Amino acid sequence: MVIYLDNAATTWPKPPEVGEAMLECLNIYGANPGRGGHKMSVQASRVLFEARVNISKLFHIKNPNDISFTLNTTHALNLAIKGFVRPGDHVILTSVEHNSVRRPLEYLKRTQGVAVTYIEGDRQGYVTPKQVDEAIQSNTSLVVVNHSSNLLGTILPVAEIGEICRRRGVKLLVDAAQTAGTIPIHVEDMSIDMLAFPGHKGLLGPTGTGGLYVHPSIDLEPILHGGTGSQSEAIDQPDVRPDRYESGTQNTVGIAGLNAGLKFILNEGVKNIHNKEWMLTQRIMEGLSRIEGVELFGPPIGENKTAIVSFNLQGMDSAEVAYILDQHYDIAVRAGHHCTPLAHETAGTIRYGAVRVSPGYYTTEQEVDALISAVQEIVQHL
Template sequence: MIYFDHAASSWPKPDAVIEKIASFLKENGANPGRGNHVMAREAANEISKTRQLLAELFHISNPNAISFYMNTTQALNQAIKGLLKKGDHVITSQLEHNSVRRPLEYLKRTEEIEITYLESSIDGTTSLDILKKSIKKNTKLIVISHASNVLGTLQPLYEIGKIAAEKNIFFLVDAAQTAGRYPIDVTEMNINLLAFPGHKALLGPQGVGGLYIQPNILLDPLVHGGTGSHSEDIDQPLSSPNRYESGTLNTVGIIGLGAGVEYIKKIGIDVLRKKEWELTNYLLSEMKKIDQITYFGPNENIERVPLVTFLVDDIDSVEIAAILDQHYQIAVRTGFHCSPLAHQVIKTEHTGAIRVSLGHTNTIEEVNYLITSLKEIIKHMG
């Protein structure tokens, strides 16, 4: 199978990730923070190592400001539901994933929060002027995804962070498509809350993600329960990460994520991104030569995250994806990619579209095979 669905989850994982997980399961497997014996302490140490590695990656001075969740969605829910109160106003964009939109819409119904969706241009850019003009007295939060999972467009985090900081508004970034791929500096970018997945470009297994919560922010925890500390207190502890990490953690996943970050550091985040970008730009240049294909997002040569969403004239996207899957053994993703408003921007809200998303393990031969396969499909069905 040729795997072009890295935006959903990266695969294959580095051997180092698989080996680290296997050796932990074989040699330890104890519950971190739930005992004082050697095995529990070792498990807790491994988790601390992952926190440390992630803190270095995102320029976070206190690793304990990172809490682990199951995925980006949970981390975003924690940030949004933990911060917003009745009557608050939030600015977000049309490009957001349902993991931002749905919790916001839920709070709109239940807590009467107000939402402004910034309109996006067809290539995925959002106007900073309109952002500034949308700020109101009760604006508490700006939540933006670093890169759209439909268009691939990167958003200017420095500039948005600056506007948020000047106006004393919290800035939450959804880094689902960029964590482990683009440098993120929470201090320089004035990011107060950063939600990220462990299972995409950070190369860890599924079932792990995280949230950076700036140490001066106290969120209402999404989940209450045992933290292995302050057990006699009736309330959640105040300190992070205990406040936010009730119940047994996905120790295996977190340890695997740590190995993923180590792998990225060893090879170099810039080296991996350059390879992905070159492949993506090559794919765009080849798609451009096929008259029946319309791709969305920034033009060729303008950097984007390694994904391309496209349509083929007169052929249903679902059918194309099914043929790619069953006849050519190529995995892509169709539909609305959990971002219905982004599909409105590119006018595919009724049809959906096909998304090809790449990783550094893909090759030019695989991209060529995809292009040849698409040409064959168009020839036979177009």
């Protein structure tokens, strides 16, 4: 039996209700939502709207139609960045951002003359609101921050950064890839203008799902144009949300599963989920810290963070450690650079990468202890 500790990439297993909801969609009402007036199409549309409503409850969004479904967080971030930033704008991001933020902005820098400033975090990935305030220029239009680093687990002070952005007249885009469903998010109280999130991680849905919340005051330029099921007689893309940003047939089966995952989270409670994952994370860190030759990265034991523990073994490449854990112990972790070379440069791990362990809601203490024992055995054989 595999011990799955790669939940930062995709959560597994999912609640049983997720698969059941997807099968029900396929077998009972698997028609095209918004593309017909018959009963099956209407039922499919209702499930999509119910999922928007549940996302609104989770993130305290006033209007469910301000949520657009995407394939994943990367899709959502590209929609937000390329749909909002204009030539001559200045954008601020941090030194712990994912390539899904860095690459679109570097593309706009190269092709449209967009100015980009990287705020340097410390070795643990922390960035202060003061750094953001000092980096804002007269042409700054957008600040992009991840709520939590996918390498270090560091939780950034989004509410304080949002307050500064609102005061300075700058929009805030938050990458919630590692926090949606596991850390409380309130878009109004945290002054978040756009929120990109995955469906397949903390929201416990299937892959191929995600979304973007866009504040009603913001009009993004769509990055996809085509059929929306509404205003079909018009030449131009409709202005109405969410159709404006959802050209083409939606992943109804996936969103049905995502909706089931959302219901599970709302029932369990985000704080309860975080507390359980935090305790597992602390257990991992405490166990690994007692093994000679293990170097841990990110916030120290006892500090609040997401369920991510990155480490290296002295004298071993991170990929080799992950391979041994997989092949000899049936423990699934992730090694390498995790699509975030910026964070690795910040943490000082860019040369060898790091081994990332990420427990989830279904992880047990016995599985955590098995990991610690396996690492201990690997060290003993060095």
